[in-house]
Amino acid sequence: MRLTRGGRLTGDLTADVAELTSSSDHDSYIADDVVRINLAHVLMLVKTGVLKPSEGRSIAAALRELEGKVGAVPPEMEDVHMVIEDAVTRRIGQDLGGKLHTGKSRNDQVATALRMRLRAFLLEICGSVIALQRALLEKASSGVEAVMPGFTHLQHAQPVTLAHHMIAYIDMLGRGLDRLLDCYRRVNLSPMGAAALAGTGYPIDRGLVAGYLGFDGIVENTMDAVASRDFALEAASSLSILAVDLSRLAEEFVVWSSAEFGYIDLPDDHSSTSSIMPQKKNPVTAEAIRAKCGDVLGGLVAMTAIMKALPLTYNLDMQEATPHLWRACSSSALSLRVMADLVRKVRFREERLREGAARDSSVATEVADLLVRDGGLPFREAHRVVGEIVRDLAVSPAPRSLSEEDPGRLSAAILEKSGVRLSPASLKEAVDPAGNVNVRSVAGGPAFAEVRKMLAGREASIADSEARVRLLRERLEERERVMLSDLASLSGS
Numbered sequence: 001m002r003l004t005r006g007g008r009l010t011g012d013l014t015a016d017v018a019e020l021t022s023s024s025d026h027d028s029y030i031a032d033d034v035v036r037i038n039l040a041h042v043l044m045l046v047k048t049g050v051l052k053p054s055e056g057r058s059i060a061a062a063l064r065e066l067e068g069k070v071g072a073v074p075p076e077m078e079d080v081h082m083v084i085e086d087a088v089t090r091r092i093g094q095d096l097g098g099k100l101h102t103g104k105s106r107n108d109q110v111a112t113a114l115r116m117r118l119r120a121f122l123l124e125i126c127g128s129v130i131a132l133q134r135a136l137l138e139k140a141s142s143g144v145e146a147v148m149p150g151f152t153h154l155q156h157a158q159p160v161t162l163a164h165h166m167i168a169y170i171d172m173l174g175r176g177l178d179r180l181l182d183c184y185r186r187v188n189l190s191p192m193g194a195a196a197l198a199g200t201g202y203p204i205d206r207g208l209v210a211g212y213l214g215f216d217g218i219v220e221n222t223m224d225a226v227a228s229r230d231f232a233l234e235a236a237s238s239l240s241i242l243a244v245d246l247s248r249l250a251e252e253f254v255v256w257s258s259a260e261f262g263y264i265d266l267p268d269d270h271s272s273t274s275s276i277m278p279q280k281k282n283p284v285t286a287e288a289i290r291a292k293c294g295d296v297l298g299g300l301v302a303m304t305a306i307m308k309a310l311p312l313t314y315n316l317d318m319q320e321a322t323p324h325l326w327r328a329c330s331s332s333a334l335s336l337r338v339m340a341d342l343v344r345k346v347r348f349r350e351e352r353l354r355e356g357a358a359r360d361s362s363v364a365t366e367v368a369d370l371l372v373r374d375g376g377l378p379f380r381e382a383h384r385v386v387g388e389i390v391r392d393l394a395v396s397p398a399p400r401s402l403s404e405e406d407p408g409r410l411s412a413a414i415l416e417k418s419g420v421r422l423s424p425a426s427l428k429e430a431v432d433p434a435g436n437v438n439v440r441s442v443a444g445g446p447a448f449a450e451v452r453k454m455l456a457g458r459e460a461s462i463a464d465s466e467a468r469v470r471l472l473r474e475r476l477e478e479r480e481r482v483m484l485s486d487l488a489s490l491s492g493s
Contacts, residue, residue: 026326030117033112033116034113035066035067036116037109038100039060039483039487040192048203048204050102051099058092059096059097062088066088070083070084081109102202103202104192104200105196108225114232115188115215118325119187121235121329122180122181122187127469128337129173129180130177133174134340134462136167137455137458137462139163139346141163144448144451146162146163147161150362158440159362159437160446161446162348167458174462176245181469181472183238189210189217189219192209192213195222197226197312212486226314227314232321233303236328239296240299243293243331243335246339250287250339254283257281257283257286264347265349270338270346285338288335295327296328300324303324306320306324358404359401363402363430363433364386364390364402366430366431366436367431369382370427371386371418376420389402389413407425408424410424
């Protein structure tokens with residue numbers, strides 16, 4: 001029989017009801033955190049005089065024996081909170097073990113444990129985002145002059161560089177990291193002391209427990225403390241945006257690895273072959289990462305749907321949101337680790353990239369700009385002229401691009417269509433993909449010198465992010481040391 005049925009309810013639950021209402025399948029995520037919460041709570045009860053030091057010593061000793069050893073939660077025990085309380089009671093007896101739950105509820109305890117486990121996930125994921133940024137930065141640093149086609153609508157647009165392309169992903173991930181760290185501030189607040197919803201009549205110290213557990217403060221309103229899961233929704237939302245960005249990078253690797261593009265050589269340990277076609281080299285890890293995005297997005301939708309119509313305060317529906325949160329966190333962490341490894345190992349075929357930049361007239365914009373600068377045409381007229389020339393080249397007996405056209409013939413075609421004479425020398429420079437890149441030296445543009453400045457800035461910002469995450473970890477470790485020190489003092493008193 002479940003401990004919580006107590007004197008109010010009689011009889012036991014059917015197996016199906018026990019399974020339906022139990023959180024045992026996913027409580028392993030928070031088991032160690034629940035032990036730590038109980039330790040902090042016991043310390044606080046002793047310091048506020050609710051428990052005698054001798055009582056606190058005995059309860060704390062029993063709890064310390066459970067650290068890292070809680071194991072699976074049987075469905076008949078309902079949840080990890082009752083497993084821990086039952087284990088303590090078995091060790092030191094009901095008269096003393098029964099005092100463990102003084103001044104708290106499972107409602108504030110589970111909300112606190114969720115926040116503790118989530119903040120650990122957030123720090124882990126932030127570290128993985130930084131690792132992926134570093135892998136991209138390494139590729140970008142070696143690809144400053146690796147000219148390649150840029151795309152819109154998956155059609156060749158204008159020449160850029162591999163470095164410029166990789167920096168775009170570094171920056172997208174950087175914003176994702178900022179969202180996670182900003183979310184962390186709202187996650188790292190303690191609900192402990194809110195009890196079921198209305199606090200407690202015991203003279204507890206909520207701030208003391210929050211400090212022991214590494215929180216920056218408390219969720220003040222006791223109803224809000226146990227009822228809110230917006231911190232989890234915010235985390236899932238931030239992870240969903242991150243997953244979308246990650247999926248876009250994965251999609252490009254899938255496309256770029258195809259024979260039609262041939263921009264990259266995939267590492268063997270990120271590929272598979274066919275059971276029937278021996279020539280195949282399939283981009284399976286990139287495909288799996290792309291699919292995991294749907295997993296994370298689905299978790300956000302499910303959690304939002306679960307929470308959307310719940311009255312204050314606690315409802316068991318909220319228990320069903322938790323597995324979606326853990327799955328989103330786990331999928332995100334794994335996908336980031338695998339993508340960082342893939343980026344480090346992938347080989348870009350720079351010659352193929354350069355060939356791509358010279359095809360399909362991706363230099364057309366610069367030719368139009370040359371007509372504006374040197375020929376005095378309005379841009380819209382220059383746009384028409386160059387567009388007609390590109391069309392003619394595409395349908396000629398031997399289709400070719402502007403970059404492949406003889407500068408003299410190109411000059412003649414421009415003169416015929418616009419009345420403007422451009423020198424073959426200036427046209428030769430205008431149709432050179434590298435020249436196209438370097439003339440675009442606007443802030444944030446693909447010009448080699450501008451990209452080198454951006455790389456230096458990204459190195460500094462990534463180092464700053466590493467320091468921010470390291471500081472958050474160190475704060476948690478310091479508070480853990482304080483709690484362990486006070487526990488040792490309690491044992492020695």
